[in-house]
Amino acid sequence: MARNKTGILELDEMLRGGFMDKDAVMVAGSAGTGKTTLALEYLVNGATQFGEPGIYLTFEQLPDQIYRDAENFGWDLRKLEVENKLRVVCTSPDLLLDPEGEEQLLGETIKELRPRRMVIDSLNHLEMYVPRGDLRKEAYRILMYIKTRGISPLVIWEAQQGTESSYAVTQTGMSFLIDCLVLLKFVEINSSMKKALVIMKMRGSDHDKHLREYEITAHGVRVVAPFSGYEGIITGTPHRSLTQEVAGAWDDAFTRTKHKQ
Amino acid sequence: MARSLSLFPHNTTRGIGVVPVPIFVALIAIFDVILPTSVAASWAFNPLLVFATLQTLFLFGTSVVVAYISLKSYLSGGSRTILLLGSGTLAWGFASMVAAWLLGPPGGPNIGVTISNSGALFASLFYIASAATTIRASSSRDSKRRKSKLLLAYACAVGFLAALTVFALLGATPAFFVPGAGSTLLRQVVVAAALFLFAASSLLFMRLYHDSRSGILFWYSMALALTTIGLAAFYFGRTVGDPIAWTGRIATYLGGIYSLVAIWSAIRGSHDGLANSQ
Numbered sequence: 001m002a003r004n005k006t007g008i009l010e011l012d013e014m015l016r017g018g019f020m021d022k023d024a025v026m027v028a029g030s031a032g033t034g035k036t037t038l039a040l041e042y043l044v045n046g047a048t049q050f051g052e053p054g055i056y057l058t059f060e061q062l063p064d065q066i067y068r069d070a071e072n073f074g075w076d077l078r079k080l081e082v083e084n085k086l087r088v089v090c091t092s093p094d095l096l097l098d099p100e101g102e103e104q105l106l107g108e109t110i111k112e113l114r115p116r117r118m119v120i121d122s123l124n125h126l127e128m129y130v131p132r133g134d135l136r137k138e139a140y141r142i143l144m145y146i147k148t149r150g151i152s153p154l155v156i157w158e159a160q161q162g163t164e165s166s167y168a169v170t171q172t173g174m175s176f177l178i179d180c181l182v183l184l185k186f187v188e189i190n191s192s193m194k195k196a197l198v199i200m201k202m203r204g205s206d207h208d209k210h211l212r213e214y215e216i217t218a219h220g221v222r223v224v225a226p227f228s229g230y231e232g233i234i235t236g237t238p239h240r241s242l243t244q245e246v247a248g249a250w251d252d253a254f255t256r257t258k259h260k261q
Numbered sequence: 262m263a264r265s266l267s268l269f270p271h272n273t274t275r276g277i278g279v280v281p282v283p284i285f286v287a288l289i290a291i292f293d294v295i296l297p298t299s300v301a302a303s304w305a306f307n308p309l310l311v312f313a314t315l316q317t318l319f320l321f322g323t324s325v326v327v328a329y330i331s332l333k334s335y336l337s338g339g340s341r342t343i344l345l346l347g348s349g350t351l352a353w354g355f356a357s358m359v360a361a362w363l364l365g366p367p368g369g370p371n372i373g374v375t376i377s378n379s380g381a382l383f384a385s386l387f388y389i390a391s392a393a394t395t396i397r398a399s400s401s402r403d404s405k406r407r408k409s410k411l412l413l414a415y416a417c418a419v420g421f422l423a424a425l426t427v428f429a430l431l432g433a434t435p436a437f438f439v440p441g442a443g444s445t446l447l448r449q450v451v452v453a454a455a456l457f458l459f460a461a462s463s464l465l466f467m468r469l470y471h472d473s474r475s476g477i478l479f480w481y482s483m484a485l486a487l488t489t490i491g492l493a494a495f496y497f498g499r500t501v502g503d504p505i506a507w508t509g510r511i512a513t514y515l516g517g518i519y520s521l522v523a524i525w526s527a528i529r530g531s532h533d534g535l536a537n538s539q
Contacts, residue, residue, distance in 0.1 A: 242528070243330075243333055244333060244337065245528075245530070246330055246333075246524065246527045246528050247330055247331075247333035247334035247336075247337055247338075247527075248334070248337065248338070249477065249526075249527035249528075249530055250330050250331065250334040250343065250477060250524075250527050251334040251335075251337070251338035251340055251343055252475075253473065253475040253477035253478050253481075253527070254340065254342045254343055254346065254391075254395065254466075254469070254477075254478070255338070255340045255342055255343070255395075
């Protein structure tokens, strides 16, 4: 089964090799969790490591901002555009929502670039431009347009941080459109904010079910260890299990004095 | 201010916890002085099923609990002290149980004694290594391959003793106990070495307790002290199941209970140091 590797080693392991080819992937999370960084890294790695050109379609930022932010991670998007491996398309959602809008906006680029990956940043912008309840229909139309051209879409969804809103993705009624859902979330552990990543859903494939800590480093996303021993992370009230509490006290007793020295 | 969940102040309960140590030492000394070998032999009481059940419950059962908590602790914290402690506990509990069930015929007491004493020495090596890691400050907490290291250490602890058991059953190990003649020199050396290492481990953990006032450390080092007394009884005992042996066995069972009290201290989160700091 063909897989689209993200190039983020630990994430690819969690995905059992990468996203399934042509699957609609959603990366959801609150502001500042690194959705755009993850999506850009997916595109850049696809273009540079796996020979898969990509399109970054954004309603959110101006091109200069995107190039600048990417450079901070060592990704030269301009160079990739010159090499015909990537296109950054900044537009307004209403253009895409026009009848035949996607063809006018992307048709030429798709023919020229022959992309394999595409990121839409973000669906929330589309939501602002469509009547309530029409988002599903519009998202379906756009995703189908992308998929039928042999491109694997990855859409970004900004969800509010909180217990219920973690599942706001499904509340929009788009879950049936999405084959793979990656949730990014802030969690408070021992009075410090950490970032947690979990693959909530991956249609037709096994995947890692653990919540894993991740960091945004100078080189992009780095997925670290699972939050082992904690319960209630998704619901926003993480706490250690009794066994883990006891194990922690056990460790403290035998090693705390030593570390004080 | 942290509230204590115990009925008595920590100093009181710990004071009471120390009391059995001199009592057991005194009992062994008294029996050693007043009991002639012939009388000790005639007083020997060794119902194998009862003994094996007690060993399984108080030594193997408690060791599994401690090894499990150590396992969880090592996986999350990566402390070598804990890894070695868990391995030693598992080795001691496993050896004690297997030895008890093999103490009777057909092999006679030598097989059980061989496994028990060799297991004690083997476990004591883990304990002393664990205690030694507390002497020097160390910030090494490997985060990589913890699971495989844990599996290796625990498998080593159990695997060695399983192999020893097989060799003992095949008669491929030197004699530790000769019926009618008593302990061999080899047994005395092995037990003495184990006794020394258990005592040293207990003292090192007690030293750590004096720094931290942790209830966990207090009860665990006392458990090791009681185990040391149990080993001393091996050393002074005239025959299997004599009063000295039972004094030692009861001391080790109490040691098993103390290790559970150490776990209970962890559950309560009632380190004195923590309570004092709040």
